Amino acid sequence: MTDIEIIKGIIEQKKDVFIDASDKIYNFAELAYEEVQSADLLCKILEDEGFKVERGLADIPTCFMGTFGSGKPIMGILGEFDALPALSQEGGNPVHTPVCEGGPGHGCGHCLLGAGALAAAVAVKEYLTQTGSEGTVFYYGCPAEEGAGSKQFMARAGLFDDCDFCYTWHPATTNDVSADSGTAIMGANFEFNGVAAHAGGSPWLGRSALDAAELMSVGCNYLREHILDGQRIHYAYSDVGGTFPNVVQAYAKVKYEVRARTVKEMKALFSRVVKVARGAAEMTETQMNYEITMAFSDYSSNSVLAKVASDCLKELGAPEWDDEDYKLAKQFLRSYDKMQQEGIRTSIAEELGDDDLDDLLDKPLHSGVIEYDKTKGRFMGGSSDVGDVGYATPTAEIHVATACLGNIGHTWQMAGQAGSRIGHKGMLRAAEAIALSCVRTMEQPEVMKAARAEYIKKSGGKYECPLPDYVQPPIGKY
Ligand SMILES: [Zn+2]
Numbered sequence: 001m002t003d004i005e006i007i008k009g010i011i012e013q014k015k016d017v018f019i020d021a022s023d024k025i026y027n028f029a030e031l032a033y034e035e036v037q038s039a040d041l042l043c044k045i046l047e048d049e050g051f052k053v054e055r056g057l058a059d060i061p062t063c064f065m066g067t068f069g070s071g072k073p074i075m076g077i078l079g080e081f082d083a084l085p086a087l088s089q090e091g092g093n094p095v096h097t098p099v100c101e102g103g104p105g106h107g108c109g110h111c112l113l114g115a116g117a118l119a120a121a122v123a124v125k126e127y128l129t130q131t132g133s134e135g136t137v138f139y140y141g142c143p144a145e146e147g148a149g150s151k152q153f154m155a156r157a158g159l160f161d162d163c164d165f166c167y168t169w170h171p172a173t174t175n176d177v178s179a180d181s182g183t184a185i186m187g188a189n190f191e192f193n194g195v196a197a198h199a200g201g202s203p204w205l206g207r208s209a210l211d212a213a214e215l216m217s218v219g220c221n222y223l224r225e226h227i228l229d230g231q232r233i234h235y236a237y238s239d240v241g242g243t244f245p246n247v248v249q250a251y252a253k254v255k256y257e258v259r260a261r262t263v264k265e266m267k268a269l270f271s272r273v274v275k276v277a278r279g280a281a282e283m284t285e286t287q288m289n290y291e292i293t294m295a296f297s298d299y300s301s302n303s304v305l306a307k308v309a310s311d312c313l314k315e316l317g318a319p320e321w322d323d324e325d326y327k328l329a330k331q332f333l334r335s336y337d338k339m340q341q342e343g344i345r346t347s348i349a350e351e352l353g354d355d356d357l358d359d360l361l362d363k364p365l366h367s368g369v370i371e372y373d374k375t376k377g378r379f380m381g382g383s384s385d386v387g388d389v390g391y392a393t394p395t396a397e398i399h400v401a402t403a404c405l406g407n408i409g410h411t412w413q414m415a416g417q418a419g420s421r422i423g424h425k426g427m428l429r430a431a432e433a434i435a436l437s438c439v440r441t442m443e444q445p446e447v448m449k450a451a452r453a454e455y456i457k458k459s460g461g462k463y464e465c466p467l468p469d470y471v472q473p474p475i476g477k478y
Pocket of ligand 1 (some may be wrong): 108
C-alpha cells in the first residue's frame, strides 16, 4: 500500500471517532486554561489508540502530550481545543442561534484543530505500524491559544527539545500553506495607585489614578506616529477605579498589548510604552507598577517543511464539496451584514482574483489548493503561540477550508461552520495532509536536514522565551 492509501484508509475507517470528538469539544466550548473535558476526551482517545499520555505539563493542568513509537525521527503535531467568549452557536445553523446566550463558542474552529491533529497522529501511528518503520509521533495538547497561550511555556519547559519537526494546521477559508508571517506580541497590566479625595470638597488633596491611566492612553496615541509600520499598540481599561465622579479615583488598571514583526522589535516597543506609563505617573504624582502577563514570538512557517506540506495538500486536493455543502456555505456567507459582505467580496477578489467572482460567491467554498510560494508572504497583524514552536523546532502550518470563502474569523458564523458538515470535511482533509507531510518528511533525510538548517539560521538553534522567567502560566487570571 502507498503512504496515501494507508493514511486515507485509517482516517476513513475512524472518521466517526474524530468527528464525534470535534463535535463534543464544540459543545464543551471551554475557554482558555479551562479545557478540562476537551483535554480529557483527547487524552482518552490517544490512550485507546495506544499512545502513552502525560498530563498537566508545563505547569498547565490542561496541557498534555501523547507519544507513540520509538526512536528517530520524532515528529510533532500540535493540537488546540480552546473556545472564545460569547460566540456560542448551534453547529451547522446559518442563522444566529446561540446554544447558550452569551456563552463561549468555537469561533476559531479549535474543536476541529484539536480533533483533526489527533486524527493525523493516529494516521502517522498507523503508517509506522504498517511499515514497521522506526520513528516516534508526539501529539502536543496545547491549551489557551486564545488566551495567554501555552506553547511558549511548553517550549520553555523543553517539550520540543527532542522533536525533529512539527506540523500543525488551522481551520481556514482556503486550502494552502502560506508564507505569511504573524507578529510577536507582549501583554501587560499597568496599575496606577493614587490618593482618594472628595472631588468637589478637596480635590487638591487627591491624586487621580484614572487621570494617570488616561494620560497613558494619550501618550501612547501620540507614540503611534513614531513607531514602525506594522507595529501595533492596543489597550483596554480593566479597572477604572470606581463609578462615582465625585470621588478622585485612587486606583486604575489598564491592559496593554504591543505587537511587532520580531521579538526584538516588540521588546523595544514595549519598553517605550513603559516609559509613557512612567511619565503618566510622574505627571499625576501616582505610583505605577506593571506586570507582564503574556508574550508570543513572531511566526512564519519553515519554508522547507511548508513546501513538503503544500505538495502533500496538492496531491490530496481540496475537500470534496457537494451541493449541500455549497448551499450551506452560501447561507453562512449571506448571513453577514451588507458592509461586511462588501469587504468579503474585496478580500476574495484579492486572494483568488476577480475573474470568476460571481461564480465563487455562488458556490463559496474553496475547491482548489494555492501552492506555497516563499516570495509571496504577507505580513499579518495577528499573533499565535505557534510562533514559539517555530523558534523551538522546524514548524509549518497548513490551512484547510472549514468555512465559506471570505468568512470572518472569531464570529458566530465561524463557530457554526466548525460544527457543520463543511468543518468536518475540512478537518479530515487536514488530518490527511498533516499525516502525509510527517511521513514524507520522515522518509527524506535531506529534507529534515534542510529544514533544521533553516531553523538554526532563524533561531540560533536554541529557544529563547520572550517572557521573563518569573512569568508563570496565568491560570485563572487571564
Ligand atoms: Zn485559532
